[in-house]
Amino acid sequence: MEQYREQPNALRALLRSMPKGADLHSHLSGAVYAEDYLKLSAQQGYCLHRSTLELQEPSRCKADPALLPTSELPNHVQLYSALLDRWSTRDVAAGGGSGHADFFGAFQGFSLLSSNPRLQGLMAASVANRAAAQSIHYLELMLTLNGDSVVQLGRQLGWNGDAKKLRQQLLTGGLDALVKQGREQIARIDADRAAALNCGSSSAQPGCRVTVRFLQQTKRTLAPAEVFAQLLYAFELAQRSEHVVGINLVGPEDHPIARRDYSLHMSMLAALRSHYPEVGIALHAGELTLNLVPPEEITFHIREAITIGGARRIGHGVSISYETNARELLALMANLKVLVELCLTSNAVILGIQNNDHPFLEYQQAGVPAALASDDEGVLRTDLTEQFVQAVRRYGLNYSQLKQLARNSLAYSFLPGQSLWTTVNNAKLNPSCAQHELGASSIGPSCSALLANSAKARLQWLLETDLQRFERQAVRELQPK
Ligand SMILES: [Zn+2]
Structure with a gap:
């Protein structure tokens, strides 16, 4: 590897086949490449508005000349290219700079597909095949099951500040039934994944070699009652489904509601987690820069995620050095064995943070356990291999340090x-x-x-x-x- 340190292409070829353990931070909807979404949408008969590029359900595709079946798209190269740009940060990556809006906007474009539970097994299959090609053993894919119904139930009951009482009210008021539904749904998604890959047959695809589990997401940009209901649902689902091993909070951390309610969300986690000691908690925290929030708001998210929210893994942690008593916090992470999920390409594209502006080496020096992760490899048009290459090129890691990261990814996974x-x-x-x-x-x-x-x-x-x-x-x- 040392021989290839200054040759990124040769290094990539070598590291592509290096066994990598797990990708612990990967959102299913963002992990699928736009090209794969297009294939899925063509198979299902979706169409596209020629000027707004908006996707339409198959039932609405007839008799409107403005709508083009997505199966036709390869014959319209300019539209095809424009759509790839819309559904990913491809154009941002090419031009450099920060793609915050471009990134979060991309999910809108394909949400009709990504939120369809009938397609999620096929999506997981394509992600698993790509993982197998990079010698990845295990994926913990984040997704949101039953999002709308849970949010609606939370909204109906409202938020009264009494977590204990509200938990009971939600469970008896319909959440329990939704958890049962969610269990069946995720079992079906996993079966669809295995079927799409022909697992267990002589024509099994490489993705069958990859073990897949899921983390249930909670959207942090909604009202308190809605966030609480989602968190409770996520804990219950993870406790009761063998396929779901943990939970996470998602949505831009700098969103006004996410910022306003950050400490409230952590206290909700604190109130709930004692009921579910076996459920893994990973939290996006510190995916912030001074450009995104006022200085006083960049000082406490990572610490509260750990000390109040009970996070065993921190996603991103880019703003660690801006936290109050940052050195002590780093030591705390090392002592408590809280792992940081480092998403290098994601931080470069979404936050504009890379090279020495990234706290990669601060984490290494403090002895905080770390693993590399892809975050949204489809939208960001990257993969886990590229994260390994960057760890070598930008931070001078040697082979045994890379091995350490790979071992960490399994050791800190939420597999039982x-x-x-x-x-x-x-x-x-x-x-x-x-x-x-x-x-x-x-x-x-x-x-x-x-x-x-x-x-x-x-x-x-x-x-x-x-x-x-x-x-x-x-x-x-x-x-x-
Ligand atoms: Zn993420």
Whole structure:
């Protein structure tokens, strides 16, 4: 790898096949490439308004000359290109600078498709295939199930400040039924994913090798009653569905409502989370710059997410050095083993933060566990491999540091079960497997038992096996002929 440090193309080729563990921060709707959305919409018979580029349901596509079936789009290259720009930050990435509005605007364009539960399994399948091609073992995809119905229920009951009482009222007032519905929905989405990939058959696609779980999202830009209902729903769903392993809060952190209610949302999490100790909490926090909010509002989001909201993982954390007592907060994250999900391309495109303006090295120096993540690889037109390349190119990481990031991504995943490692920095193996060479194919009974009982440890062992194979092959290929 050192040999390729100054050759980004060769480095990319090498790192593409490096086993990477997990992508822990990936929004399903944003992970799908515009080209894949177009394929889906063509298959389903959607059409597009020729001048506004607005997508229309198949039922509305007849007899209006202004509407073009999306299956026709490849014959209209200018429209096709304009649509790719609308549904992604492609034009921003080409021109440089910050794509905040462009990014959040993109989701509007394809929301008819991305919010359709009948398509979400197919979307997950395309994301899984892309992950497999990069030797990614595990995806924790964020999505929003039953969003509208839950929000509506919350609005009906209102917010009275009494979280305990409201929780009961929501559960008996219809939320419980929605959770049952959500459980069936996510099971169907996962079955659709497996079916689209032909998993379990002789024509299984590469994506079948990737384990997929989900995190239920809560939109943080809505009224307090609506946010509370969504949070409760997310906790309940994650507790009751094997497919959903945790929760997250989404929407621009600098949105006026998200800012006004930030501390309120954290206190809602504090009131709810004691009922659901097994549910993983990852929070977007510190996806901020001085340009986006007044200085006093950039000083507390990450700390409150951890100390009040109970976040075990922080998404982005870009504004860490602007927090009050930043050094102490970094030490706290290291001590509490709170992982930071570093989304380098996302931060560059959406926030305009890259290279040394990014606190990547501050996190490394403070010993905060970290993992690389893609955030929205489709909209941002990137992938996890590019994050690994940037970690080497921009922050000088060596191969063993990259391995550490890959190991972290599985160790800090919300997959159930004991970890293969007993220390934060993955330095000490679980005693059950300590007598074996890492990733060995034949193992004794105690290690077998650990892997059989822990979904997490199983993937961790697989990562080690794959790393061994990758390293042997890379060394062979790089030897002078
Ligand atoms: Zn995100």
